[in-house]
Amino acid sequence: MSADSAPAAGLPATVAAGHGSVIHDIGYRAYDGQRLGRAQIVRALCWYSLRSAFGIGRGVKAKIVPVITFVIMCLPAVVDAAIIALSRTHTRQISYDTYEPHVRILVLLIFIAAQAPELVSRDLRSHCLPLYFARPIRRIDYPAAKLAAFFIACLAMIEIPLLLLYVGTVTQVHGGSAIWSETRALIPGLLLGAAWALLLSAIGLALASLAGRRAFATGAIAIFFFLSLTLATLLTKIGEHGTGPAPPGSAPSALARLSGLISPFTVLDGLRQWLGGTTPGEIPNPGHYGVLYGLMFLIFLAAGVGGLIARYRKVGVA
Amino acid sequence: MRFAYFDGRLGQGNVTADQPLRAGGPGQLPGAPAAVIATTALTKRYPGAVTALDALTVTVGPGITGLVGSNGAGKSTLIKILLGLLPPTSGTASVLGTDCTADGTRIRMLTGYMPEHDCLPPDVTATEFVAHLGRMSGLPATAAKERAADSLRHVGLYEERYRQVGTYSTGMKQRVKLAQALVGDPRLLLLDEPTNGLDPAGRSSMLDLISRIGTEFGISVVVASHLLGEIEQICDQLVAIEGGRLLRADTISSFTQSSEVLLIEVEEGSQQLATELARRGLEPVPYQKALLVRLAGEATYDAVRDAVADLGLPLNRMEQRRHRLEELFSDEAAPAFETAGGGDVR
Numbered sequence: 131m132s133a134d135s136a137p138a139a140g141l142p143a144t145v146a147a148g149h150g151s152v153i154h155d156i157g158y159r160a161y162d163g164q165r166l167g168r169a170q171i172v173r174a175l176c177w178y179s180l181r182s183a184f185g186i187g188r189g190v191k192a193k194i195v196p197v198i199t200f201v202i203m204c205l206p207a208v209v210d211a212a213i214i215a216l217s218r219t220h221t222r223q224i225s226y227d228t229y230e231p232h233v234r235i236l237v238l239l240i241f242i243a244a245q246a247p248e249l250v251s252r253d254l255r256s257h258c259l260p261l262y263f264a265r266p267i268r269r270i271d272y273p274a275a276k277l278a279a280f281f282i283a284c285l286a287m288i289e290i291p292l293l294l295l296y297v298g299t300v301t302q303v304h305g306g307s308a309i310w311s312e313t314r315a316l317i318p319g320l321l322l323g324a325a326w327a328l329l330l331s332a333i334g335l336a337l338a339s340l341a342g343r344r345a346f347a348t349g350a351i352a353i354f355f356f357l358s359l360t361l362a363t364l365l366t367k368i369g370e371h372g373t374g375p376a377p378p379g380s381a382p383s384a385l386a387r388l389s390g391l392i393s394p395f396t397v398l399d400g401l402r403q404w405l406g407g408t409t410p411g412e413i414p415n416p417g418h419y420g421v422l423y424g425l426m427f428l429i430f431l432a433a434g435v436g437g438l439i440a441r442y443r444k445v446g447v448a
Numbered sequence: 449m450r451f452a453y454f455d456g457r458l459g460q461g462n463v464t465a466d467q468p469l470r471a472g473g474p475g476q477l478p479g480a481p482a483a484v485i486a487t488t489a490l491t492k493r494y495p496g497a498v499t500a501l502d503a504l505t506v507t508v509g510p511g512i513t514g515l516v517g518s519n520g521a522g523k524s525t526l527i528k529i530l531l532g533l534l535p536p537t538s539g540t541a542s543v544l545g546t547d548c549t550a551d552g553t554r555i556r557m558l559t560g561y562m563p564e565h566d567c568l569p570p571d572v573t574a575t576e577f578v579a580h581l582g583r584m585s586g587l588p589a590t591a592a593k594e595r596a597a598d599s600l601r602h603v604g605l606y607e608e609r610y611r612q613v614g615t616y617s618t619g620m621k622q623r624v625k626l627a628q629a630l631v632g633d634p635r636l637l638l639l640d641e642p643t644n645g646l647d648p649a650g651r652s653s654m655l656d657l658i659s660r661i662g663t664e665f666g667i668s669v670v671v672a673s674h675l676l677g678e679i680e681q682i683c684d685q686l687v688a689i690e691g692g693r694l695l696r697a698d699t700i701s702s703f704t705q706s707s708e709v710l711l712i713e714v715e716e717g718s719q720q721l722a723t724e725l726a727r728r729g730l731e732p733v734p735y736q737k738a739l740l741v742r743l744a745g746e747a748t749y750d751a752v753r754d755a756v757a758d759l760g761l762p763l764n765r766m767e768q769r770r771h772r773l774e775e776l777f778s779d780e781a782a783p784a785f786e787t788a789g790g791g792d793v794r
Contacts, residue, residue: 158602158665161595161633165586168553174583188571189612256569261628264531264561265584266553 172271175262179279183245195244200287203237206230207291211298222299222312225409226292226319227402234288235395235412239355241287242330246338247347249276254342259445273339273442277435280335284327292319322402329394329427332434339441358393365389366396366413382414390416390423397426483507483545484636484668485530490539492525492692500525502692503539508670511684512662514700515672522692523672524564527638531556544635557586560629564640564672567625570614574600574624577613578631585632592631599627602665603657619650626657630667637661637669643678655682709769712752713738715762724755743768 166174178187184200185192210224224230253259262272296316300309334351341347369386390396390413399411404420416423485508492501501522517523528534530543532552541548543555568577575596582592582599600609603623608616613624622642629637642658643651659682662669673679680686680700688695712732714721722739725732728751732739741748756763 158661159598161587161591163591164588165557166583166588167586171584171586174589178580178583187576192571252569252571257563257565257567258569260561260563261567261581262584263533264556264559264563265581265632266557266586267584268553 168267168271171265171267172275175267175272175275176279176282179249179276180282182248183280183283185248192248196241199237199241199244200290202233203287204291204294206233207295207298210295211302214299214302222295224295226295226316227322227407228399228409228411229288229292229295229319231399231412235359238284238287238326238330239352239359242284242334242355243348243351245283246280246331246334246351247341247344249280250335250339251342251344251347254339254445255344269442270439273335273438277332277335277438280331281327284331284334285324288323288326289320292316292323318405318407322398322405322407325401325427326398329398329431329434332431332438333394334434336434336437336441339438355394359395362389362391362393362396363412365392370414381417384419386414387416387419388422389413391426394430397423397430401427483542484510484513485541485543485670487526487541488539490526490529490541491537492522492529492534493537500692501529501536504689504692504694505539506687506694506697508687508697509685510668512658512669512671512682513685513687514676514679514683515670515687515689516674516676516679517672517689517695518674521674521689523689524640525692526689527561527640527670527672530638531559531561557632558635560632560634560637560667562625562629562637562639562642564644566621568613568621571612573611574605574609574613574616574627578609578624578628581628582631587632595631595633596627599630600624602630602661603627604653618645619647619654622646622650622654623657626654630661634667637667638672639669640672641674642671643673643675651678655679658682708743709740710743710748710752711735711738711740711765711767711769712756712763713765714756715764717759717761720759721755721761724759725752728755738765740769 181187182192184196185194206224206229210222214222228234253262259272263269296312300312303309303312333354337351337354338347341350366386366389369383369389390400396413399413400416400420400423403411403413403415404423485506487507488505490501490504491499493499504522504526515523515526525534529536529541530548532548532555535549544558546554546558548555572580575593578600579592579596582596583589585592587595597609600606600623603626605620605623605627608620613621616624622645626639626642629639639658643654646654655678658669658671661667662682662684671679671683676688683700685697685699687697712721712725718734718737718739722732722734725739725741730741730748730751732741734740741752752766
């Protein structure tokens with residue numbers, strides 16, 4: 131808006147200009163253009179929130195965590211693709227369904243703990259919710275738009291590296307059948323990635339919406355995810371080796387198979403193995419307890435989404 | 449049941465609340481009067497037997513309306529109900545001809561709301577934030593940007609609008625809050641304590657701004673405030689509520705009638721003058737070193753002039769004063785000008 135640099139800034143806007151030459155004295159202009167409906171407003175809020183999840187439209191500081199976590203997340207895929215290209219052995223080392231599990235868990239934990247508060251705690255802290263609720267949307271639209279935005283943000287964090295890995299691999303393989311088998315391996319990975327994004331974004335936002343102070347929200351998310359994961363891993367180890375070294379080839383105990391139900395990350399891993407994933411993961415194959423992992427996924431999801439909606443039903447409006 | 453109707457500055461006669469809103473155009477024009485707000489026996493009880501609004505029936509016409517009452521009188525509850533954010537316990541409320549419980553979304557599309565408390569995130573620029581809220585009001589992206597720039601200019605923010613809101617003074621933040629209410633080109637503005645936290649200069653420029661919005665921009669404005677003396681300067685109409693009940697609703701001129709007094713200060717012979725004025729039927733009341741008489745037009749000035757001239761007293765000061773409206777509400781203010789000391793000097 132170059133016109134705004136006109137030096138008339140301090141003048142009282144009382145003198146009406148006859149021609150459009152005096153920028154600051156145009157007087158009030160009514161708006162009689164198009165007005166968007168509720169669905170489009172929610173979409174705009176979703177887009178705005180998605181941008182803020184990556185610090186776009188904010189200061190430089192807001193971009194640090196999303197950029198670094200995204201780069202770290204992509205690193206294994208890029209390295210794997212580079213090795214395939216250089217060694218000419220044409221074998222992919224990273225599986226699509228688990229990716230690099232420790233990198234993925236750690237990076238997502240940091241990303242969610244840092245960015246979920248950016249979407250919800252910030253508005254709570256600065257009390258701008260009344261401004262949203264005084265606009266032509268309904269109560270539920272706000273958490274719905276935030277959840278959709280954060281789901282897409284997490285999806286991008288999880289699946290862009292998978293796509294990089296896929297592209298890096300298929301450019302090195304030859305023949306339609308090789309490309310087809312790569313694609314068939316990728317699809318379950320993408321679907322599981324969506325399940326990850328859905329569950330983690332819902333829980334992350336619900337936890338973040340409990341605290342207006344960003345530090346508390348970040349702490350709550352980090353502690354919940356980290357402690358539950360540590361506990362699940364520890365109990366799994368006890369279940370596997372608690373009674374001395376397990377004889378080789380023996381099936382893991384029930385404790386080892388059930389401990390994963392505590393943490394969202396291990397629930398997602400259990401869900402993957404229950405649905406037929408064969409890559410070794412964070413927890414032993416749950417076997418016939420697999421259905422419990424499916425159930426627990428739904429319980430965690432319902433708690434996250436329900437908690438988020440309930441939070442915004444209660445929040446003050448004016 | 450108390451019922452009051454205002455003839456607004458531009459309003460002409462009674463209309464029903466069902467009158468459809470004109471499409472487009474800058475606010476209320478002559479010949480198109482409409483009840484901007486109408487409530488009937490509006491009651492809101494919160495759990496725990498707290499009655500925030502008690503059978504409130506009031507009709508507000510176009511123009512600038514002051515909604516006055518002490519803290520906890522029910523102003524904010526009324527605003528929440530009008531915005532369709534809070535269901536009333538009983539009674540009806542409509543804004544711009546739309547029922548508040550039936551179609552809150554439509555009301556919120558046509559209404560701009562400025563909350564009482566701080567509501568701005570510190571880490572965005574005013575332009576970005578107001579443009580974003582313009583989008584939330586249903587404007588397409590380009591229009592939202594243009595109108596954000598316009599609104600911020602109207603409230604007096606120019607180059608500052610590219611700075612982060614966190615660096616703003618209280619006065620500038622209040623202006624941004626007003627700009628975000630204005631960005632969607634509303635037919636009605638609901639302003640909750642817009643002068644909160646402002647210094648005297650900031651208050652008067654905020655009031656000027658609201659007055660401009662009501663007159664030049666042609667947008668109806670409801671200003672909720674607990675400071676009567678402040679908003680009486682800019683309002684066409686006044687609604688006074690207390691304890692959720694309507695105290696009085698009328699045009700500002702009928703509120704201030706009989707509230708004007710003349711202060712006369714003479715160097716000496718104050719007692720003499722008092723006797724003389726009383727003889728001329730003016731009922732003077734001593735006030736500090738001066739005298740106060742009720743102002744009833746030109747005749748009062750003439751009588752005072754003649755009295756002073758006849759007695760040959762040295763006249764120091766003669767000025768017109770107006771009481772703050774809050775004095776009119778207090779029962780103790782029976783001889784209204786006993787408390788005139790705090791009144792506005794006109």
